[in-house]
Amino acid sequence: MMCWRRQRESFSSWVLILVLFALREIQTAHHKHEMKFTIVVNSQVLLDHIAVALIDDIFWGSYDKSNHQFSVKAAWISEALGMNLTEEIQHLVLDHERGYQFFIHHLTTNDTNTERNHTLQIRFDCELDGGIQLSSLAKYGLDGEDLIEIEGLDGQWVVLNPRAHNFKYIAESPFWTKVRKYYNKRYCVEVMQRILGKSSMKENVPPKVYVSRQDFPNGTIRFYCTATGFYPPSILLQWKKGIDDAVWGKESSSGTLPNSDDTFYVRISLEIPLGDTGTGYACVVDHSQLETPTVYPVPEKPSKRNLWSIALSILAAIVMISCFVVFTKWKRKKAGTTSQTQLEGHFPSATSTIPLQ
Structure with missing residues (x-):
């Protein structure tokens, strides 16, 4: 009896803790x-x-x-x-x-x-x-x-x-x-x-963050940091370079905008000065649903070697797909020819001579 009472008190305590935790979350x-x-x-x-x-x-x-x-x-x-x-x-x-x-x-x-x-x-x-x-x-x-x-x-x-x-x-x-x-x-x-x-x-959601870069022919480099799907709407996005380096450039922001599902969206961009290689940059995002401000590095510019590798990979994929298409058409055509030959072997043509009895 005493054991059952202790178990019931323990169970009640856990229920109370769960209820208080749920209320606190709300x-x-x-x-x-x-x-x-x-x-x-x-x-x-x-x-x-x-x-x-x-x-x-x-x-x-x-x-x-x-x-x-x-x-x-x-x-x-x-x-x-x-x-x-x-x-x-x-x-x-x-x-x-x-x-x-x-x-x-x-x-x-x-x-x-x-x-x-x-x-x-x-x-x-x-x-x-x-x-x-x-x-x-x-x-x-x-x-x-x-x-x-x-x-x-x-x-x-x-x-x-x-x-x-x-x-x-x-x-x-x-x-x-x-x-x-x-x-x-x-x-x-x-x-x-x-x-x-x-x-x-009341269901708070952390942001999904996407960081990208765009290199222009004139040497201009622009970074983009997009946070979307978050709630509540209060959020902070900022650019960072290295550990203590100051960030210079032309910054712009879309402002915090609502999505159709009652979450929010914001996008910031940074155009860095000419001559800057764009290495070491990151977007720092701070939101109530993130345990700490999170750092999202900007991707580095692909090297010429990497670009050639990507181009060759794409070309190889195109060649393989083309070969597969040609092979499939040839196989279907061959299968159709074989079927026609087999039919002609079983049934005489209209011009064939029928032997007389």
């Missing part, structure tokens, strides 16, 4: 949730209202004034959010349309051109790392100019444009401070956690 990644709103108003008439929501730069939901519906990317996202939260977001976006109109009217009271269109831009975001909130941001802009922003739940509003001075006193009131913190918790953090809880977004 929660350790760094994630960012962004919501961006664009509102266009003319003479207190709402002309347009567009909203997009992204997690780690991956689009998951949007709102368009034309249909007055907040739409999600896939059905499983609605299931992850639940009916109550989905309806809350829908009503929230609709209810705020009138508030946005009032806000724009308040900011443009002294505008003499009453027929002018005004565009309000709002951005909210929050970041999590290991389930712990790192930061949050609320930022407002009008007609392409920054107005006011606040970083952190307990931060201070910073006025970026004189137009927003009066709004600062409203935003700092206890009521709106409480509303802002609730919105951050409910619609930024909780929404992100629910979606990540049922999404492949």
Whole structure:
């Protein structure tokens, strides 16, 4: 009995360890949730209202004034959010349309051109790392100019444009401070956690890296380093020469771009100065799913001897394939001739004389 109890306690301990490990794997990644709103108003008439929501730069939901519906990317996202939260977001976006109109009217009271269109831009975001909130941001802009922003739940509003001075006193009131913190918790953090809880977004993937070089007739040498299929999108690629040698040359980057499978892609290139042989270079890749920054050497330029070997190998392969094709055709032709001869031996031709009885 005591032995069985010890075994059960040991088994329970292992189960607990496995569960904690699984939760840690899900929660350790760094994630960012962004919501961006664009509102266009003319003479207190709402002309347009567009909203997009992204997690780690991956689009998951949007709102368009034309249909007055907040739409999600896939059905499983609605299931992850639940009916109550989905309806809350829908009503929230609709209810705020009138508030946005009032806000724009308040900011443009002294505008003499009453027929002018005004565009309000709002951005909210929050970041999590290991389930712990790192930061949050609320930022407002009008007609392409920054107005006011606040970083952190307990931060201070910073006025970026004189137009927003009066709004600062409203935003700092206890009521709106409480509303802002609730919105951050409910619609930024909780929404992100629910979606990540049922999404492949939480499955972190290391990058696949490809390094190549291109030698031009004028002596220019260019290197390429491509990382693809990785998640999360945060990644660092840089060139290295030797151990401590500085790298000189013309660098360019594609920037981090999304793939169709919700992973990411980035490519950097380096054009080295004329006269540099291009030896000793490597691409260093640092990503959260790599234990340490990994070094990928740039391939050396093939020597003329190697080029001749490659050319001869290709030529030999072509000759062998040609011989095989010719032999196959000859064999088929020979087989057809043999069959025809055998048939003629069994059956007399139309011109053959049949002996009389």
